[in-house]
Amino acid sequence: MKGLLRWMLLVLVAALALQLFFIVRIATMAVIAPQSTAFQRSEAWRIASEKHQLRWRQQWVPYARISDNLKRAVIASEDGSFTNHDGVDWEALEKAWQRNAKAEEQVARQAAQQAARRSASRAGAAAARPLKAPKIVGGSTITQQLAKNLLLSGERTLVRKGQELVLTFLLERMLNKERILEIYLNSVEWGEGVFGAEAAAQHYYRKSAAQLSAYESARLAVMLPRPRYFEKLPNSGYLASRASTIAARMRDAELP
CATH class of the missing domain: 1.10.3810.10 (Biosynthetic peptidoglycan transglycosylase-like)
Structure with missing residues (x-):
């Protein structure tokens, strides 16, 4: 148990040290170009x-x-x-999230339609058109x-x-x-x-x-x-x- 607590403490100290490094680095950018x-x-x-x-x-x-x-x-x-x-x-981020979700839903529907067409084919191996990956919008x-x-x-x-x-x-x-x-x-x-x-x-x-x-x-x-x-x-x-x-x-x- 002590070993686990010591490990958790080291992780916390390391995380805090990293944040302190970031703070100092950004503070210097106020006067020094990176x-x-x-x-x-x-x-x-x-x-x-x-x-x-x-x-x-x-x-x-x-x-x-x-x-x-x-x-x-x-x-x-x-x-x-x-x-x-x-x-x-936050508004742009929400809109980007919604657009990405719609794009993923569209690709999922296309995949389901392709699967249905393949199963309906007598040969069972209809040519499948490759699906385009959804365009991810960042925001x-x-x-x-x-x-x-x-x-x-x-x-x-x-x-x-x-x-x-x-x-x-x-x-x-x-x-x-x-x-x-x-x-x-x-x-x-x-x-x-x-x-x-x-x-x-x-x-x-x-x-x-x-x-x-x-x-x-x-x-x-x-x-x-x-x-x-x-x-x-x-x-x-x-x-x-x-x-x-x-x-x-x-x-x-x-x-x-």
Whole structure:
């Protein structure tokens, strides 16, 4: 019994020490720009392992040297209520949960229909069309995305999601919205080995982040959920269409 209690105490101390580390790390970000994020280091390792070369383009630029067009485009595309919520947009999260549940139900119905058709077939082996996996919608805010990318692994577990929420609230309490957006725009992925607004602007448009136009910014914002995918499809019709939609919404995006 004493051994079990000692083990539980060690786990508790370790958990508290980890939270203290996170608090200190976030507190330093108020004045010191993070050199890298957990996601960036993971990507650098993946690229180096697969391609035997290190590709990492990133150049930190202060908030004032990032085009307001890009700030508005990212907010309009990723988190329309960024300046008003406390880190989590509960309404958007609920809607995302409902959409995901409906998508999973639809796939389950399609699977049941396929099974029924196969059993009704005289041969009992009707050709089965492969089912598309349901499209999962996240509903994460900019602060949540930053919390995940900065300090956490990419695994999807309840424990990691719980830690993400704790870090989200810490970021919101210890940093202002402008600083959160500044760190996000300087660290988010915009292609394979391309991180941050300045690297993205140079990579795609051969200009600085301060010079990005409204439409260029909208295209970059639309790329964020799948940057490596869209990097390979620069002439994507969806990318152009969605960018036009985001450009029209930008005027309503509120900056911190």
